[in-house]
Amino acid sequence: AQSVAQPEDQVNVAEGNPLTVKCTYSVSGNPYLFWYVQYPNRGLQFLLKYITGDNLVKGSYGFEAEFNKSQTSFHLKKPSALVSDSALYFCAVRDPSLSGNTGKLIFGQGTTLQVKP
């Protein structure tokens, strides 16, 4: 069965420091992986995705994520955090090897990122 784990409920980082939000996954085939961000009282916004190719993918707002197949991880990173990055971050996975193309995603439980000035 597909699953996604975000091991940290909250990540605290000082503004200007690098940040990492962790995500690990479990699928039977090669995964499609996604990161979304949710600002307070808003819907989810797409940040970036890994489908195939380079393991390092770049997305919106200066975020990037590294796909590591051996560690089944897809950690979200940013070299220099901003206070405005404070939000709830979700990792999600889709297993394209499953029969039926329904586009469904499995989401992690979310990680709250707090960036302090």
Next chain:
Amino acid sequence: NAGVTQTPKFRVLKTGQSMTLLCAQDMNHEYMYWYRQDPGMGLRLIHYSVGEGTTAKGEVPDGYNVSRLKKQNFLLGLESAAPSQTSVYFCASIRAGTSGTYEQYFGPGTRLTVT
């Protein structure tokens, strides 16, 4: 483009009352989804639709019904609301594709409280 919109934004129901949440998208997307978001549990799929007139159950379908009479609209119904259905509900849509590489687009959410 308005993207994905949801109506209403907020609602308070008494136990046993019914209501319908409306999701509309103007991107001509084939697939649509209803999720609920609860603290510490991420997003859980309630029902989804892969086309007009077609719906299917997700992870947590009990107590909900859906309909997709028009491609652009996806309705979520609660026939007899229960306090356990207090949650934030999100609708999402995606264009179809054999590779499934596309990202979902989300609406702003409906905050529902059942007392």
